[in-house]
Amino acid sequence: MTAIRSVCVYCGSSLGESQIYTAQAQILGRRLAENGIRLIYGGGRIGLMGVIADAAMKAGGEVVGIIPNHLHDWEVGHTGLTELHVVDSMHTRKRMMVDMSDAFIAMPGGVGTLDEFFEVVTWRQLKLHDKPIIVLNTEDYWHPLLALVEAVIERGFARRTTSNLFTVVDDAEAVVAALLAEPAPERPATPSRI
Template sequence: MILPNSVCVYCGASSRVSDRYKKAAHDLGTGLASRGVQLVYGGGRVGLMGIVADAAIAAGGRVVGIIPEHIQVLEVEHTALAELHVVDSMHTRKRMMVDRSDAFVVLPGGLGTLDETFEVLTWKQLRLHDKPIVIVDEGGYWAPLAGLVDHMIGEGFCQPGHRNLFRIVDRVEDVFDALAAEPEPSLPPASKWL
């Protein structure tokens, strides 16, 4: 199984969530590290973000965090990472996370996770990248998102092919087969950013 070298994980920073989501974050961090895949994420130490990073570190993985100054000053950054980049804005953070990653995995999360997910989907639609995007529909969490995309297609705001911009899997253990099944990105470096 050939996996990406570096995977960006988008997920929530809340700790007031079901244990099933916490377990999914732990399993993903452990799974990435045990397969030698670097984790790139938002740099926090709380919520699912902290859990996925802690699990990857505990399993001997390399973890890169990217956090904006306005969040870092609240003292929520993770201090045990291989790399922690403190950047000037959310825009810089998101761009750097994309640049440092070969694929994206989305766990349950809130508005920030939704923002990051839609941005990376939009960039893929615009051919700014062609990296794999896998959404983990743990417990049916992202079913409304899939329904929304289908609704947008049905109403003519998206093309049917846009449903192929991402894959949805039911469980963390399915992430790795989904990533391995994706073709390697083929956009040449010169066309990476329009």
């Protein structure tokens, strides 16, 4: 197993309608820090993004935010991080997040989280990377997403192996163990191909 030193977490810039999402973000931020895993995320100070960053920092972790300048200018950029990269576009942000990470976690979030999740899953399917992808299915939040993926497979638009491209866990306490249980990558990422 290649060591997991940095993990990209995709999550909402809102808190959602349940306190459990906030609690799970706090747990995950702490667990990453306690295990010496650097958090790479979208650089915001609001929503679940701010919660996980604050929790990781409070636990002594290293947190790297990457935010496009137009979002930073709306005053949502987190200024209390280990590093904050202000970049020119969403595309640059997503590329840097992928390049800096050894694995990915999708927490509850909105359409931006969906976009990021499907991009890294697609890139893994295309063998542009072989980094672990974890779906944190807090209170069955991602049940509709998982049902959609299953429908795509059943209707012949994806292979059955598509569901092997990511691992689903129900609780933040299980995320680090799931990351460490992932098999070693078949090949290293090739940034120039992504």
